[in-house]
Amino acid sequence: MDRQGEIDRVRLWFTRFADHYEAGGAASYARIARELAADDDMVGLVATLPEGNKRQPNLLLGAVRFLDGPVDDWAGFKAWVVEHWEPVRKVVLERMTQTNEVRRCAALLPVLATLEGPLGLVEVGSSAGLCLYPDRYAYSYDGADPIGDSPLVLECATSGGVPVPDRVVEVAWRAGVDLNPLDVADEQDVRWLECLIWPGTNEAARRERLRAAAALVAAAGPPPIVAGDLMEVVADLVSRVPAGVTPVVFHGAVLTYLSPARRERFAALMGELPGHWVSYEGWPVLPAVAGARPPVATDLTIAVDGRVVAWAGEHGQSLTWA
């Protein structure tokens, strides 16, 4: 791509994220992303990063926070980033956007409960593995008494007649794969996950959940996550699910990192493997569930074996049955 094309793409990406942050209650990120998209110097700086995910707004903003830089106002942000570009660049090159949102388990639980157990969970793009433990958390739907016995209660608002289960699912086996598995016992990894949480209305509660889930998962022992590319590893993981246990491959906010051609190959592979496939992704991401546009624009689509069953808030805060 020529230089102007790259500049235009950076502008577009930051403008889109400004809208996304705004909708998600992250006002300061929205302002910074919008100003950045209009600032020739800063767009030029971001365009010096390798093409693709390294130019992701969330990665840059997370890197600045990781280095204790300011993310409250545009002028302070810009001056700091220009002055500290080398360390910012280093963090951006070393790290990835790996937001691990445990509350997605609240959106997934009623879906997983429709499948015959016990379940053998294979999470592709598992980050630190917090979503591999849906059986270790408790759940409160629409403020009702919690289901499950856990110090961490995940709350979720439902609509459309969600079949809320009366118990958590039985997980007999679990494994994950990630390009870069994060370690819940590593303070710097957990801090990085914290830095990926947007500032704003939901920040404190998301941080609290992250810390609580990381402690629970660390106490359960290191999650069995293979380092590698999901396309290369997933079939092997499914083949390791013990007999009598239902294999379930699942993922949340992951396939967006794959090219459209790779997403299609992944969907085809899911059709060939035994067991079930649960996807929790933005509706345009998966051709297999095309047409699954949610009633609420910011929601993600949950599909089982390529069939839409529900829509959910991107961080599991809400669930609408289809």
Ligand SMILES: C[S@@+](CC[C@H](N)C(=O)[O-])C[C@H]1O[C@@H](n2cnc3c(N)ncnc32)[C@H](O)[C@@H]1O
């Ligand atoms: C936004 S995070 C979501 C993490 C987790 N699924 C959740 O819901 O909290 C996306 C994760 O997908 C991983 N990822 C992206 N592309 C991948 C690939 N080709 N193979 C394996 N993991 C990948 C990233 O490293 C990252 O940890």
